[in-house]
Amino acid sequence: MKFCTFEVRTPVGPFERLGAVVSEGEDLRYVDLNFAAAAEFKQRGSSRPQAMADALIPSDMLAIAASGKGGIEAAEEALEYALGHEDTSGPRGEQIIYAPNEARLLAPIKQPPLIRGFAGFERHLKKTFEVMNMEIPKTWYERPLAFKASCGHMAGPEEEVPWPSFTEKMDFELEFCCVIGVPGRDISEEDAHEHIFGYAILNDWSARDAQGGEMAMGTGPYKSKDWCWSLGPWIATPDEVGDPKNIPMAARVNGETWVETTPGEMYWTFSQIIAYTARDENLLTGDLMGSGTVPGGCGMEMDRWIQPGDIVEIDMGPLGVMRNKVGEKPEPKPYTYK
Template identity: 45%
Template sequence: NPPSLRDFIAFEDHIAATSKKRGQPIPPEWYKAPVYYKGNHRTIIGPDVPLSWPLGTTKLDYELELACVIGRTGRDIPERQAEHYIAGYTIMNDFSARDIQFQEMACRLGPAKGKDFATALGPCLVTPDEIADLGALTMIARVNGEEWSRGRFGTIHWSFPQMIEHVSRGETLYPGDVFGSGTVGGGCGLEIDRYLKPGDVVELEIQPIGVLRTQVVSATQGG
């Protein structure tokens, strides 16, 4: 497991869509600094590892994200030097129990139990020199072979170097720390009003990294 997991909300299209569902505009604070939460780094699962259905939810969702992994210890890292601290990139599925998430976040804290049960990473780590143009990466989500989402990483508002600069201000980053980009626009069931069910196979594809595959199983199957 990585020493820490931070997940951002860095795509404007995504926060615009989710804010609209709540009948609200994008908070002006979102444009001032990269916003993130700290996830549960001890419940990370790898590729092809089944996801046991989390108790208490009827709205299980996937989230299509790119993640970067920190490769060097650093603190107070300026944006112009931040790329030198990235060891590589992988695919991230920030699974969410939407009904639980929205209930707990109505108290203006979290997310917590709505996301703590699992985050998937994989299938491998690709070094920065293996990706010619990060912004050109196409991000695709399929459920049972049917395409549900497609986006482009280049639509991101807050870059990984900007995230690194922000987080490292007065705080030390360590090798293995994971930064999730947040969901690409249209990259989750919440935005399209479709949710997962037991038995579904979720595939997130970002080439040249590959395909991150997860099957959702019932709680009894998952132990």
């Protein structure tokens, strides 16, 4: 399945809903899973259809992710019912199926508990470290390492991404993530797949001229990456994706393809990343485990730089197309404090 969070506007204000994305060629529709389940319970004669649906499929991405296999199966049943009864509505007349012009996609998870940005691809790491006059440390080959990032601004599809005041070299990253579903601790590599809810595009916007000095400190990037991430447009379950190494990927700027590739083998797989991270540590529902940029997947590697007003599209086949406009440059400020 492809799970999304969408917003509908009503006379009493906007509401956020959990949905499933249905593709018919290039056309998309969004199905409200909670109201679809409620409609089915009503059709079966339940006296409390909405309460039953709220318990089984809450209209919240983190709740469905935490419910594991049982929650996904319930969502699949609700989706099947909705598509088989397209003229039906919720118990109180609620709309169930939306066209894209009737709803707005948001970031699937508005505020994840934590982003861990791994570096899964050696070729990308070599290239970018070379530009910053650094070498890959021996420790990278011994264990999967990540920096932890702010989740304060998760940009959704079509949302404008602000240009930070402290950079002249803003960059995108062709990157994806796995999303933790069932929480856990001390997870084995063999069982790690049971904790993956799905995969999504995770564009790690970067301020390259600020990043080098931060990396030299040895604590990883900080301000150079924390002002905004893009997540979405949906989360695809593992059965929709298959082997992540084969995901078709492209980055386009103003319609021009800058890079087209498949990620290939990660030096550290998501199962290894999860197993290592979960040693003596809790993984929470909604944690994002970033893959790191795929080889060739950023402007820094090409020495090509996005500009204010550019439209950046990250296209990853079953993970959808994440489209964002780059905001205008504000009054510049130094990336040092003194």
